[in-house]
Amino acid sequence: xxxxxxxxxxxxxxxxxxxxxxxxxxxxxxxxxxxxxxxxxxxxxxxxxxxxxxxxxxxxxxxxxxxxxxxxxxxxxxxxxxxxxxxxxxxxxxxxxxxxxxxxxxxxxxxxxxxxxxxxxxxxxxxxxxxxxxxxxxxxxxxxxxxxxxxxxxxxxxxxxxxxxxxxxxxxxxxxxxxxxxxxxxxxxxxxxxxxxxxxxxxxxxxxxxxxxxxxxxxxxxxxxxxxxxxxxxxxxxxxxxxxxxxxxxxxxxxxxxxxxxxxxxxxxxxxxxxxxxxxxxxxxxxxxxxxxxxxxxxxxxxxxxxxxxxxxxxxxxxxxxxxxxxxxxxxxxxxxxxxxxxxxxxxxxxxxxxxxxxxxxxxxxxxxxxxxxxxxxxxxxxxxxxxxxxxxxxxxxxxxxxxxxxxxxxxxxxxxxxxxxxxxxxxxx
Amino acid sequence: xxxxxxxxxxxxxxxxxxxxxxxxxxxxxxxxxxxxxxxxxxxxxxxxxxxxxxxxxxxxxxxxxxxxxxxxxxxxxxxxxxxxxxxxxxxxxxxxxxxxxxxxxxxxxxxxxxxxxxxxxxxxxxxxxxxxxxxxxxxxxxxxxxxxxxxxxxxxxxxxxxxxxxxxxxxxxxxxxxxxxxxxxxxxxxxxxxxxxxxxxxxxxxxxxxxxxxxxxxxxxxxxxxxxxxxxxxxxxxxxxxxxxxxxxxxxxx
Numbered sequence: 001x002x003x004x005x006x007x008x009x010x011x012x013x014x015x016x017x018x019x020x021x022x023x024x025x026x027x028x029x030x031x032x033x034x035x036x037x038x039x040x041x042x043x044x045x046x047x048x049x050x051x052x053x054x055x056x057x058x059x060x061x062x063x064x065x066x067x068x069x070x071x072x073x074x075x076x077x078x079x080x081x082x083x084x085x086x087x088x089x090x091x092x093x094x095x096x097x098x099x100x101x102x103x104x105x106x107x108x109x110x111x112x113x114x115x116x117x118x119x120x121x122x123x124x125x126x127x128x129x130x131x132x133x134x135x136x137x138x139x140x141x142x143x144x145x146x147x148x149x150x151x152x153x154x155x156x157x158x159x160x161x162x163x164x165x166x167x168x169x170x171x172x173x174x175x176x177x178x179x180x181x182x183x184x185x186x187x188x189x190x191x192x193x194x195x196x197x198x199x200x201x202x203x204x205x206x207x208x209x210x211x212x213x214x215x216x217x218x219x220x221x222x223x224x225x226x227x228x229x230x231x232x233x234x235x236x237x238x239x240x241x242x243x244x245x246x247x248x249x250x251x252x253x254x255x256x257x258x259x260x261x262x263x264x265x266x267x268x269x270x271x272x273x274x275x276x277x278x279x280x281x282x283x284x285x286x287x288x289x290x291x292x293x294x295x296x297x298x299x300x301x302x303x304x305x306x307x308x309x310x311x312x313x314x315x316x317x318x319x320x321x322x323x324x325x326x327x328x329x330x331x332x333x334x335x336x337x338x339x340x341x342x343x344x345x346x347x348x349x350x351x352x353x354x355x356x357x358x359x360x361x362x363x364x365x366x367x368x369x370x371x372x373x374x375x376x377x378x379x380x381x382x383x384x385x386x387x388x389x390x391x392x393x394x395x396x397x398x399x400x401x402x403x404x405x406x407x408x409x410x411x412x413x414x415x416x417x418x419x420x421x422x423x424x425x426x427x428x429x430x
Numbered sequence: 431x432x433x434x435x436x437x438x439x440x441x442x443x444x445x446x447x448x449x450x451x452x453x454x455x456x457x458x459x460x461x462x463x464x465x466x467x468x469x470x471x472x473x474x475x476x477x478x479x480x481x482x483x484x485x486x487x488x489x490x491x492x493x494x495x496x497x498x499x500x501x502x503x504x505x506x507x508x509x510x511x512x513x514x515x516x517x518x519x520x521x522x523x524x525x526x527x528x529x530x531x532x533x534x535x536x537x538x539x540x541x542x543x544x545x546x547x548x549x550x551x552x553x554x555x556x557x558x559x560x561x562x563x564x565x566x567x568x569x570x571x572x573x574x575x576x577x578x579x580x581x582x583x584x585x586x587x588x589x590x591x592x593x594x595x596x597x598x599x600x601x602x603x604x605x606x607x608x609x610x611x612x613x614x615x616x617x618x619x620x621x622x623x624x625x626x627x628x629x630x631x632x633x634x635x636x637x638x639x640x641x642x643x644x645x646x647x648x649x650x651x652x653x654x655x656x657x658x659x660x661x662x663x664x665x666x667x668x669x670x671x672x673x674x675x676x677x678x679x680x681x682x683x684x
Binding site: 391 | 504509537538
């Protein structure tokens with residue numbers, strides 16, 4: 001049995017090496033050092049940490065991870081991509097696959113580059129949306145981040161075609177740990193769609209540790225989609241965090257299908273008036289899967305809005321955690337915040353821990369939250385069977401129907417259809 | 431040809447006997463009305479015919495077109511042409527009406543060894559059936575029965591029936607909650623389906639429906655048994671005398 005401290009040392013030696021080799025940029029070296037110091041001190045969160053109460057990192061800590069890739073594997077992009085028509089950056093085994101990527105003919109004012117090629121440009125935006133002290137994973141990512149995508153959209157530019165980031169673990173290197181940092185900056189009134197996909201074939205082992213930092217200037221609008229469909233042996237720990245200036249909008253859609261352990265932290269800081277965030281989530285888990293979604297929305301100024309809907313379908317012995325926190329600051333009058341978590345339990349063995357939270361310090365607000373847990377409606381099931389549908393198809397249809405309103409909230413029809421197809425594949429068919 | 435034969439059917443729910451020896455034969459082309467007071471077992475009978483779980487069949491059998499109906503799952507019955515129009519049609523948020531109609535039709539076609547229906551043919555077919563029940567096309571794209579009025583739900587049931595063209599249709603209290611105009615529309619839909627190779631069993635509390643869908647036979651169900659059978663005039667008598675007599679073993683009207 002491995003001690004937690006050994007697990008830490010494994011990672012720190014890699015960080016030492018990464019800092020010394022390469023990286024001419026002083027900002028980066030300093031940041032990594034800070035991350036390392038923090039990680040060495042705090043380590044991974046444990047059960048005593050309220051934010052990790054229902055998610056055990058025991059299995060993760062028992063695993064040894066590889067950080068070096070002799071030769072990145074080859075993947076067929078069409079197996080995993082969501083969209084046929086998108087600017088695409090493909091990262092395989094932690095390394096950019098330039099042949100598979102297509103970043104040509106970007107319009108003026110739009111930058112989409114590998115992080116490793118944008119060190120200087122990205123530096124001012126690093127660790128602005130996350131706090132090193134908050135969790136060991138922020139520190140871990142800071143000391144080890146080695147790749148990712150850097151996106152910058154200039155003021156007033158409205159990008160029509162989505163940007164797709166495809167991150168695949170080919171499985172060539174066993175137990176590969178990949179640490180990624182994505183930076184998305186939208187200047188004033190800019191608009192873009194960004195799709196993050198994390199994938200690996202069944203049986204592939206490893207860890208994806210990723211942080212996406214989003215910076216939205218006034219009136220900027222980002223449609224942000226994340227689809228995680230990694231192997232059931234994989235670990236996935238991710239953060240998406242945004243700072244939002246006045247009248248900016250962040251539409252975040254987070255779909256979690258794979259991994260043995262998947263943890264998402266989604267955070268929006270509503271810093272300017274009339275800013276809005278949508279947090280839309282769907283998780284489908286089965287077998288021994290564990291998924292944990294933690295969200296936080298800070299309404300810091302008056303007249304901001306948030307709308308959060310997370311839905312989950314649990315089968316087998318799976319375990320899901322939802323913890324959503326909405327903070328309404330004292331000055332944040334006229335806040336309009338809505339939060340809901342709904343779960344469909346398909347088996348007796350599954351478990352959901354749902355904890356919607358609101359902390360309200362302003363007195364003139366409209367806030368609502370709720371949580372629901374249910375099962376397949378037996379009378380609907382009988383109705384469908386009495387119309388000739390097999391029990392399996394009827395159950396699948398009702399399960400899909402449960403998830404339908406989350407999918408309907410996806411704005412772009414092409415992305416909505418693509419997500420629908422992926423989810424339909426996950427449902428049992430007759 | 432015998433379409434349906436129910437022999438000495440006994441059914442219990444939670445140990446309570448609801449059906450206590452039902453005998454009924456329905457031939458192809460016939461329309462039968464089963465009437466009775468509340469609690470007589472009318473809904474239990476329709477549910478047992480369609481295969482809803484929760485009922486124990488303690489005695490008797492149901493033969494449908496030479497097959498033992500009780501051995502078939504609900505979907506197998508539907509695929510073989512048994513259709514139950516629900517008394518309380520279920521709302522299914524997130525499933526569009528058109529999806530349900532198509533899935534149901536394809537399930538029946540698959541059993542019949544036919545290919546899935548072509549998208550354009552399907553739409554043409556559905557439109558013609560919607561005309562029959564005077565339903566607007568917008569209902570196709572709404573979630574099944576969600577936010578439908580009582581009358582719209584019932585019409586939606588008849589739409590499904592018209593599309594699936596069952597050989598045995600069981601209408602469970604299809605008239606309940608309908609105003610007279612909606613009742614006429616529903617009746618027209620049902621009458622359009624009448625034919626030599628189809629049978630209809632209407633289960634109803636009131637005689638009103640039978641003014642529009644005229645049955646060949648009327649049966650009175652009381653306390654789990656058919657206590658009297660006759661032609662359409664029996665329904666008229668019932669309207670005058672009510673059901674109170676039916677609960678008494680003696681003193682049946684002449």
